[in-house]
Amino acid sequence: MYATIRTQLLMTKFMSDTASRLLGSIAKPTAAFSPLYQQIKGMLVRALDEGEWKPGEAIPSEIELATRFQVSQGTVRKAVDELAAEHLLVRRQGKGTFVATHHEPKIRFRFLRLAPNSGEQQPPQSKVLSCKRQRASAEMARSLGLKAGDSVIAIRRVLSFAGKAAVVDDIFLPAALFNGLSADILTSYVGPLYGLLESKFGVNMVRADEKLTAVAATTEFSTLLGIEPDKPLLKVDRISYTYADRPVELRTGHYLTDHYYYRNSLI
Amino acid sequence: MYATIRTQLLMTKFMSDTASRLLGSIAKPTAAFSPLYQQIKGMLVRALDEGEWKPGEAIPSEIELATRFQVSQGTVRKAVDELAAEHLLVRRQGKGTFVATHHEPKIRFRFLRLAPNSGEQQPPQSKVLSCKRQRASAEMARSLGLKAGDSVIAIRRVLSFAGKAAVVDDIFLPAALFNGLSADILTSYVGPLYGLLESKFGVNMVRADEKLTAVAATTEFSTLLGIEPDKPLLKVDRISYTYADRPVELRTGHYLTDHYYYRNSLI
DNA sequence: AAGTGGTCTAGACCACGTT
DNA sequence: ACGTGGTCTAGACCACTTT
Structure with missing residues (x-):
């Protein structure tokens, strides 16, 4: 052969x-x-x-x-x-x-670029607010390589460090790839989301592109993060890819950067 | 030998x-x-x-x-x-x-990660507002590996795309390495700052670490960028290194991300 | 002792650019 | 034709881990 x-x-x-x-x-x-x-x-x-x-x-x-x-x-x-x-x-x-696996201690959360202004880096606590199945918007379908009207799973969650909310994530996954994913499964799982997607659904994220902007917190986000409205937030739009560059996740994060910053290295 | x-x-x-x-x-x-x-x-x-x-x-x-x-x-x-x-x-x-040189077309502005929401990427126009010699703060000296009280050159400039101000940069360089650098030299030079530092002062930047946060525009920055106060800005704190990991530049940029975003790739 | 990745060598030939 | 980097091979030995 x-x-x-x-x-x-x-x-x-x-x-x-x-x-x-x-x-x-x-x-x-x-x-x-x-x-x-x-x-x-x-x-x-x-x-x-x-x-x-x-x-x-x-x-x-x-x-x-x-x-x-x-x-x-x-x-x-x-x-x-x-x-x-x-x-x-x-x-x-x-x-x-x-x-490579997202379960490995050294790799876990390697796509999360938030570091504390002071003190040790620590893993985030995740609280899932919702997990719904819905139709992909036209732009979403285009980004994920889906057909217009295909189903996606929409997840909203809050990440906290030391009990303080720091990130609101809105995550969109092609429903065809992640059938059966539910709020229960998400809540009962400990560890990074990408670890779960890898183990339970056989989809391994290997690369991502991000677009960062600064935005004012809407009332929605301000209540979720427990801050006053209009406070500046770091908005992070991400497309994640699996092997062979297939896009399989859309994600928008709103980061509160009072006590954390987004670290990056230019080479 | x-x-x-x-x-x-x-x-x-x-x-x-x-x-x-x-x-x-x-x-x-x-x-x-x-x-x-x-x-x-x-x-x-x-x-x-x-x-x-x-x-x-x-x-x-x-x-x-x-x-x-x-x-x-x-x-x-x-x-x-x-x-x-x-x-x-x-x-x-x-x-x-x-x-490697910062003059090469393909490398020019490779540390500037701003990309337009729509349209072609284009090089920025730079307007130098000030270039002063001053004493390094304690923290600045520490970051740059200087002795407390050493001189630094402080540069403030505005970067514009298509005539619209998008970035305010505050740049700090060890005076010992860049003796003679002045607003005149900066203004008369066309091309990226790192190209000038490389050609005229023999200091080649090869790597940088950045910390990104979202902040509200002070009145100072809002007037410089021509926007209303308190508008969210992307704050970018950078330490640049030359060969052998010696830090030689401190820089804080305030980016207006209405029409541009900071692009990043996670691998 | 055996098996795995990591380093080093020597030599052949290919692809690219210049003369 | 020549010089440069780029690819490929074959073989030796080293460092690390497990048996």
């Missing part, structure tokens, strides 16, 4: 020196060529997307993958290196390479 | 298989070991910091560096790869490896 893939790869995409040796210089390099390690990276992502290995599990060793794909260990290595840099995989020397 | 360095590296840090072959198995690996490519990366950063190669210039080819450091091309490659990933260097196939 893999030998077939290999041949196809080489024929359509790239002439490795091995192939040159084997086949002679028959074919010219094509206009758009993609290196072997990129193709292998793509195949690994597809395997992750199809759930061949679940979050937290080990993927096959480099040597094993190398024999499977009929390439050298170094080529597999480069593919895995990039996936590790993108946090799809986690390497552990001496143990193996694992599918 | 390089042979000496090489020997020292090997003795203190790491036993390459070459070294093992040469020296036999005399020394045991030390507790804290740093791979060769990391050491070479460090030496390259030091060279950049000392200005051995200026922004925009090419550094020596990989083969040249390999013979200099007495390692294989692959080891140099790994060091350069990491520096390219951190945007200290820029690789160009067929041409060479270059020191």
Whole structure:
């Protein structure tokens, strides 16, 4: 099976020196060529997307993958290196390479960029206010790659640190992917939402884009956060993506930044 | 000279298989070991910091560096790869490896994360309001690694897009590093501030940390931005670093996010 | 001792840009 | 034609973890 893939790869995409040796210089390099390690990276992502290995599990060793794909260990290595840099995989020397999971202590809440002005970082408490099924708006459907009128699950929750409300989240998920998700399930679950979505629904968030603006608190948000109206809030619009860049979550957060700030690094 | 360095590296840090072959198995690996490519990366950063190669210039080819450091091309490659990933260097196939510069069109304003809600991204106009020399506050001195009472240059400017004011920046630079910087120089210069600091003062910003909060506009900022008081603004506190993680700039921006947003990617 | 990822080397050849 | 970075291979050995 893999030998077939290999041949196809080489024929359509790239002439490795091995192939040159084997086949002679028959074919010219094509206009758009993609290196072997990129193709292998793509195949690994597809395997992750199809759930061949679940979050937290080990993927096959480099040597094993190398024999499977009929390439050298170094080529597999480069593919895995990039996936590790993108946090799809986690390497552990001496143990193996694992599918990244939102349950891991070091990764938990890694998409939550709020840090306290003083004191230690601590995990938030989540209180679910509502979880309703509704029709996607036109813009929502477009962002999530849904058809107009498809169902989404709308969640509203409040995050608190040390008992003080700091964030109101409005979360929208394609109902087709998260069938059965309810307020009860959300409430009874401890840990990050993305951990739940990963374990119970097999959808692993790996990347997100955010748009930040400053807005005045509406009366709605001011009551939810226990602050006076018109107080400035940090509004965070997020689109989250799973493997292969499929958008699967829309989220708007309203952050109270009196005692917390949104941290970012520019490189 | 390089042979000496090489020997020292090997003795203190790491036993390459070459070294093992040469020296036999005399020394045991030390507790804290740093791979060769990391050491070479460090030496390259030091060279950049000392200005051995200026922004925009090419550094020596990989083969040249390999013979200099007495390692294989692959080891140099790994060091350069990491520096390219951190945007200290820029690789160009067929041409060479270059020191990253803020003048490059693709890099210009890469620390400015404001994007328009609609329409094309465009470069900002800068209007310098003041440029004064003053004493660093205690906290400022601490952040910049200065002694209490050292001089800093304080710059206030307004950035506009399509003639509309969008940002007020308050910038603080160690006077010792930027002697002679004046409002005139700032005003007569076209392009990003970091480009000027790089060309005229030899200080290249490579990394920055930001803290974002939402605040109400004071009367001061509301007049500068031409908006009503108490309007929500995005406050961005930034510390910028040059090579080897030395902090060299403190900056607070107040962003009007009516028509622009702060974009961010979580990975 | 065995298995995994991590480092390093040496050599071949490809793709890209310049001469 | 040549020099640069980019890819790929094969093999050795190191560091870390588990058996």
